[in-house]
Amino acid sequence: MADNDEREDEGEARARPFWSGTITFGLVSIPVELFPANRSERVSLRMVSEDGAPLARRYFCPSEERELDWDEIVRGYEIAKDEFVVVTDEELERLEPEKTRDIDLRRFVNAADIDPMYFERAYYLTPGGNSTKAYRLLARTMEQTERAGIATFVMRGKEYLIAILAENGIMRAETLRFADELRSPDDIGLPAPIKPKAAAVKAIEKSLTKLVEKQLDEDELTDRASAQLLKIVARKQRSGKDVVDAPEEAVEPAAGVIDLMEALKRSLAGNASSGSVTGKTGSKAKPAKADSAKSAKKKNAGKVAKTDRAKKTAKSTKSARTAKTAKTAKTAKTAKTAKSSKPAARKPRKSA
Amino acid sequence: MAARAIWKGRIRFGDVDVPVKLYSAVKSTGGVHFRLLHEKDLVPVKQQMVNPATGDVVAYEDVRRAYPTEDGRLVMLDEEELAELEPEASRDIEITRFVDPAVITHQWYDRPYYLGPDDSDADYFALAEALRSQEKEGVARWVMRNKEYVGALRLEDEHLMLMTLRHAGEVVPASALKAPGGRELDKREIQMAKQLVSALEGDLDLESYRDEYRERVLELVEAKASGKVLKFPKAPAKKKKDDSLSAMLVKSLEATKKSA
Numbered sequence: 001m002a003d004n005d006e007r008e009d010e011g012e013a014r015a016r017p018f019w020s021g022t023i024t025f026g027l028v029s030i031p032v033e034l035f036p037a038n039r040s041e042r043v044s045l046r047m048v049s050e051d052g053a054p055l056a057r058r059y060f061c062p063s064e065e066r067e068l069d070w071d072e073i074v075r076g077y078e079i080a081k082d083e084f085v086v087v088t089d090e091e092l093e094r095l096e097p098e099k100t101r102d103i104d105l106r107r108f109v110n111a112a113d114i115d116p117m118y119f120e121r122a123y124y125l126t127p128g129g130n131s132t133k134a135y136r137l138l139a140r141t142m143e144q145t146e147r148a149g150i151a152t153f154v155m156r157g158k159e160y161l162i163a164i165l166a167e168n169g170i171m172r173a174e175t176l177r178f179a180d181e182l183r184s185p186d187d188i189g190l191p192a193p194i195k196p197k198a199a200a201v202k203a204i205e206k207s208l209t210k211l212v213e214k215q216l217d218e219d220e221l222t223d224r225a226s227a228q229l230l231k232i233v234a235r236k237q238r239s240g241k242d243v244v245d246a247p248e249e250a251v252e253p254a255a256g257v258i259d260l261m262e263a264l265k266r267s268l269a270g271n272a273s274s275g276s277v278t279g280k281t282g283s284k285a286k287p288a289k290a291d292s293a294k295s296a297k298k299k300n301a302g303k304v305a306k307t308d309r310a311k312k313t314a315k316s317t318k319s320a321r322t323a324k325t326a327k328t329a330k331t332a333k334t335a336k337t338a339k340s341s342k343p344a345a346r347k348p349r350k351s352a
Numbered sequence: 353m354a355a356r357a358i359w360k361g362r363i364r365f366g367d368v369d370v371p372v373k374l375y376s377a378v379k380s381t382g383g384v385h386f387r388l389l390h391e392k393d394l395v396p397v398k399q400q401m402v403n404p405a406t407g408d409v410v411a412y413e414d415v416r417r418a419y420p421t422e423d424g425r426l427v428m429l430d431e432e433e434l435a436e437l438e439p440e441a442s443r444d445i446e447i448t449r450f451v452d453p454a455v456i457t458h459q460w461y462d463r464p465y466y467l468g469p470d471d472s473d474a475d476y477f478a479l480a481e482a483l484r485s486q487e488k489e490g491v492a493r494w495v496m497r498n499k500e501y502v503g504a505l506r507l508e509d510e511h512l513m514l515m516t517l518r519h520a521g522e523v524v525p526a527s528a529l530k531a532p533g534g535r536e537l538d539k540r541e542i543q544m545a546k547q548l549v550s551a552l553e554g555d556l557d558l559e560s561y562r563d564e565y566r567e568r569v570l571e572l573v574e575a576k577a578s579g580k581v582l583k584f585p586k587a588p589a590k591k592k593k594d595d596s597l598s599a600m601l602v603k604s605l606e607a608t609k610k611s612a
Contacts, residue, residue: 025548025552025604026548026551026552026600026601026603026604026605026607026608027600027603027604027607028548028597028600028601028604029600037459037523037524038459038518038522038523038524039521039522039524040522041519041521041522042519043419045417045418045419045429046417046418046419046420046426047401047415047416047417047418048415048416048417048418048426048428049403049408049410049414049415049416050414050416052416052418052426052428053403053405053406054404054418054426055401055402055403055404055410055415056401056402056403056404057399057400057401057402058399058400058401058402059388059397059398059399059400060397060398060399060400061390061392061393061395061397061398062395062396062397062398063390063393063395064390067402067407068390068397072390072391072392073388073389073390073391073397074388074389074391074394075386075387075388075389076386076387076388076389076394076396077384077385077386077387077573078387079573079577084387084389084394085573085576085577086389086391086394086576087386087569087572087573087576091572092569095565095568095569095572096565097564097565105552106552107552107553107554108549108550108552108553108554109553109554109555109556110556113556114556114558115508115558116458116461116464116515117377117464117508117513118558119458119461122459124524124526124529126532127532131534131597132532132533132534133534133535133537133597134597135532136531136532136534136537137537137541137542137545137597138545139531140537140542140545141542141545141546141549142549144546145546145549145550147549147553150556150558152561157565158565159563159564159565161558161561167526168526168527168529168531169531169532170526170529170531170532172526174458176558176561177378178558178561178562178563179558179559179561179562180379180562180563181378181379181563182377182378182379182464183355183375183376183377183378183379183466185466185508185509185510185511187355188355188375188466188468189355189468190375190466190468190511191468191469191473193477193480193510193511194473194474194477195477196474196477196478196480196481197474197478200474200475200478201478201481201482201485203367203368203478204368204478204479204481204482205482205485205486206366207365207366207367207368208365208366208368208450208482208483208486208488208490209450209486210366211365211366211447211448211449211450211490212449212450212451212486212488213449213450213451214451214452214455215451215455216451216455216456216491217448217449217491218520219520220448220491220493220502221460221502221517221518221519221520222519222520223519223520223521224439224500225437225439225499225500226519228436228437229419229437232429232433232436232437233419233421233427233429236427236429236433237421237427242427242428242429242430243421243425243426243427243428244418244425244426244428245424245425245426246420246424246425246426260524261524261528264524264529265529265530268529268530268531268532269530269532269533270532270533
């Protein structure tokens with residue numbers, strides 16, 4: 001999975017759309033822009049030396065015990081223990097799918113039929129051209145008929161399978177996992193269902209019904225680990241203990257980063273590319289409608305996170321900077337993919 | 353081939369206590385995993401942390417963690433503080449509430465894990481049956497490998513599944529956004545759009561899509577391993593045409609009718 005790539009790419013989700021292209025189906029084409037609908041709020045730590053110098057990951061030859069330059073490193077696929085087939089960048093590029101800006105919508109299906117296990121990441125689609133008519137027409141139709149469009153498209157050298165869903169007049173592309181990436185109960189070896197005893201079911205139902213609520217409690221969804229970390233950081237900052245000046249390149253100033261939400265709203269209001277703020281964008285201050293308590297909370301969560309996000313972006317931009325050429329950047333990514341096991345990558349303590 | 357459980361825990365709420373094993377529902381084989389090799393001897397490289405200013409290698413046990421602040425400084429954290437961050441270890445999968453499945457939309461879903469019975473099949477399937485009869489999903493909280501998770505306890509067909517959830521603030525809800533505006537849509541065009549959507553309607557066959565890029569890379573690796581040279585033709589580029597929306601809707605409908 002290009003999971004790591006994408007997580008990095010999220011940092012780019014500022015004023016500019018993440019990707020732009022055209023939904024095509026039948027003979028209709030609808031230009032759209034893509035914005036991530038998920039953002040990572042996890043607070044991550046930097047690795048530093050004992051005196052606070054930021055560290056960088058470097059590659060060494062184990063036999064020669066020396067640091068290697070990027071042009072001394074190649075990519076290998078392990079076909080047997082310690083036996084590798086070397087694959088070059090050029091070869092991989094040749095295998096990439098044809099570059100195209102089309103989101104090839106092949107068929108419409110009943111939206112409820114898609115097993116949620118398939119959903120991986122979501123992107124909002126906003127109208128890309130001068131006219132919003134075709135966009136609104138498709139969104140309205142899909143929403144009213146409860147249909148989803150199944151489509152494929154190529155982004156950054158990789159082909160994605162997506163479901164296009166419409167909600168609240170807005171279209172969303174959800175990348176889908178491939179069927180052969182998913183396990184079935186049979187694959188795992190789960191036992192076949194047995195008919196449980198009525199009394200046992202009754203007892204569970206009794207406990208269950210006592211806990212039934214109408215809504216989620218958003219507090220339950222807070223990232224407690226990150227909140228705790230920020231608390232400790234604030235405490236240390238107040239005391240001034242263990243706070244060191246970072247070299248300039250270690251921490252990028254967060255200025256000029258526009259919140260994803262703001263960019264999305266602008267794009268939906270039809271002025272993404274100009275970036276100018278018109279009367280329409282005044283909707284920024286517009287209170288979220290309907291179940292206000294809930295939405296308001298979400299909004300606040302978004303705001304608090306905004307500052308974290310800014311820091312995050314700064315960090316990822318910086319680390320991207322260390323790898324200067326396109327080639328090295330790519331290799332760096334692959335290296336990550338090769339190494340990473342997800343839980344480790346997410347843990348603040350042992351980042352890979 | 354049976355998969356190995358990655359964790360064991362107990363689902364708990366009220367008087368209920370059901371021991372379960374957790375299995376990843378997503379294979380780790382997605383994508384193609386390469387190793388980085390030193391070109392000269394084709395030995396996998398070793399990663400080390402280096403202070404770029406001095407070029408000194410810093411051993412992993414001497415690496416410290418720091419939080420970069422907005423004003424360009426680093427707040428160093430010590431062992432004790434990092435330990436404070438670790439959630440208390442536990443085997444409990446605590447269910448805090450049950451809600452209608454529609455309440456937790458799939459936008460919150462992150463990664464799916466199957467649950468299997470650890471001890472008693474009877475308890476496991478009794479819980480599954482209770483979820484089905486009450487048409488509910490549970491909100492679960494547990495600590496696995498030093499990390500706290502929030503998830504949805506739900507049914508996947510006839511088995512229990514824990515779907516990890518994204519954190520508050522990580523999901524941009526459609527309800528917080530304003531749909532694009534414009535002149536009221538033409539009834540005739542809505543009608544045509546509906547016809548076109550239904551003309552292109554089909555069964556959902558997600559099994560028929562494969563990660564072709566991955567397959568091509570693996571094919572290349574195999575071919576190189578056996579000393580062959582393969583050429584892969586690229587998919588032909590699609591042609592594009594522009595016309596008014598109405599005309600295209602009409603033409604599309606005609607085309608789908610003909611082929612039907």
